[in-house]
Amino acid sequence: MAGGNAIRGTRVGAGPIGESERGESAPRRRVSYWCANGHEVRPSFAVDADEPEFWDCPRCGCPAGRDEEQPPAPPRNEPYKTHLAYVKERRSDSDGKAILDEALKRLRERRGE
Template identity: 40%
Template sequence: MAERTLRGARLGGQSFEDERGIEFAARQQVGYRCPRGHEFEITMSTEAEIPAVWECPKCGDEAESTAGIEREVKVEKPVRTHWDMLLERRSEKELEDILKERLELLRGGEIGPAHLHRANAKKRKVS
């Protein structure tokens, strides 16, 4: 049984490699300050694009860069309502004409819910 025992290092254990001959990537310290006054630094590669905002590790608020990097301002499209989109396809005069036509058909019983047609048909027979 003892011969089958697995041997090895534990998880998160020590590395058995030597650091001689290893060249680390160039790094830089980037400073941030949150609205609550917490200041901290993040180590990043010199090749990395530095973000203007980073989450504060103490309070979770958005911290801004102390290096003067500004946020990108996104251009927001104005909100388009259903009415705006409808007016792109038809004029108000056309819409009024369509509404009149549909109301006449609805009142005449040619379109609309079936229960309304039955009620109108009974009234016509009685008259």
């Protein structure tokens, strides 16, 4: 005896669906982009669409350009900086010492020293 499922063996999206049900697809063209690592990416665009100047390479994530001989340079990765490194960029050692002395003075006054 069957399990009572009338649509057994099918799934959403299954079945013959073609141009007659979806409509005609727009005419397409493929455009080549190259990244600094030599990977070629060929996304497709509608014939009447403007293609972008750059495209992200799906293999390495670098930007890819239309010129195979002169691909765009990979982005420069900045090393991770701590909060203290950013503070030291803005303040000199003498500024830091003055701020610390002022904070310690206020703390000692609050404690009654």
